[in-house]
Amino acid sequence: MSEKVAFLWHNPNSGNLGCSALAMSNVLLIQGAIKEGVEIHLYCDHLDKEKDGLEKLQELAKSKITYHHVSMRNIPQQIMKSPRKLIRTFSEYKYVVDISAGDSFSDIYGYKRFLNQVFYKYLAIRNSKLILAPQTIGPFSNNVVRKISDYIISKCFYSFSRDPVSTQFLKNASPHGNFFETTDVAFCLPFQKQPNGESTKIIGINISGLLARGGYNGKNQFNLKCDYLTTLKKLIVRLKNDGYTIVLVPHVISSSMGGMEDDTSYSRSLVKELSIDIAPSFKNPIEAKNFISSLHLFIGSRMHATIAALSSATPVIPLAYSMKFASLFSGLEYKHTIDLKTRNTDEIIAEILGKLENIDILKRDAESSAEIATKRLERYKAKLEQILQ
Known part of the structure; x- marks a missing residue:
């Protein structure tokens, strides 16, 4: 029974x-x-x-x-x-x-x-x-x-x-x-691995609408040391200048709570402002994971977007706003999380660029942590x- x-x-x-x-x-x-x-x-x-x-x-x-x-x-x-x-x-x-x-x-x-x-x-x-x-x-x-x-x-x-x-x-x-x-x-969400974007150097970036709005109270609720949106704009400009193709990847796609949680609106505004691309509007998390698995590198503040990357052995740099990131990823021996609560804009961008120069290490560590x-x-x-x- x-x-x-x-x-x-x-x-x-x-x-x-x-x-x-x-x-x-x-x-x-x-x-x-x-x-x-x-x-x-x-x-x-x-x-x-x-x-x-x-x-x-x-x-x-x-x-x-x-x-x-x-x-x-x-x-x-x-x-x-x-x-x-x-x-x-x-x-x-x-x-x-x-x-x-x-x-x-x-x-x-x-x-x-x-x-x-x-x-x-x-x-x-x-x-x-x-x-x-x-x-x-x-x-x-x-x-x-x-x-x-x-x-x-x-x-x-x-x-x-x-x-x-x-x-x-x-x-x-x-x-x-x-x-x-x-x-x-x-980590065990099913997916179909897509062809990797190494030759085209496609970097996916997730912009958290919640962090961009300053949290639920709009007043830097999570005590970030950097200005979140300014940091990501500067990062995108630098990566574009270095020859990378940037695609924004919303992972909270919702108009509930007056759009408080939604990643899409900020992403779309940056697509116009910075002349970059945006991923399709996913109908389920498997579609999102399939897409993320095709990227050369993924950078994001939505933890499960970064988990989609890591579990598909895609190099990833999580941008953390709470203790859940470091504790989870370090427990899997993945040591590439950047804490937004302790680093300013220049430090964050410098650290990302340094990791990008050693992307083979990120790739190796992602494969190991996924196992x-x-x-x-x-x-x-x-x-x-x-x-x-």
């Missing part, structure tokens, strides 16, 4: 292709781990009608997938309207697998987002066995937030981290809990097979 599993915050049709990559990859991994079969039930916010990730996932899983809408908006009103129904959201499932959109089990994006995510985690532990899928845990800047997260972690059936720093958070929160360190599940990630995800799948019997 097949097992019904709820996949919380797994959205294959997200405008954020990184979230879609996580959802698709983790569903396929867990489906492969449960030998008797699995009924896949996705719990997430709205499905973007312009994306076809759900259709693609159903094709790959060869299984029907049921979508359930859950909203992080107006939770007090939801409780008032139908408290019993809300409390029993996950009552029919033995397992609830929660991926927290990869990095939302933290207060880095604000307290409201954290509390809304945690509310559904609480509903899960009331009725089911909650499994935290591989994700970033923390950071937590507020003691109350940390205590809430510690409580949730202590009640989890199993917790998986994707980097060493997150593993330490799990150990501190629940020293005797069940936890396991692996890596980001998007490490593959082995870690094999261990993750083996652990799932053990605990989900």
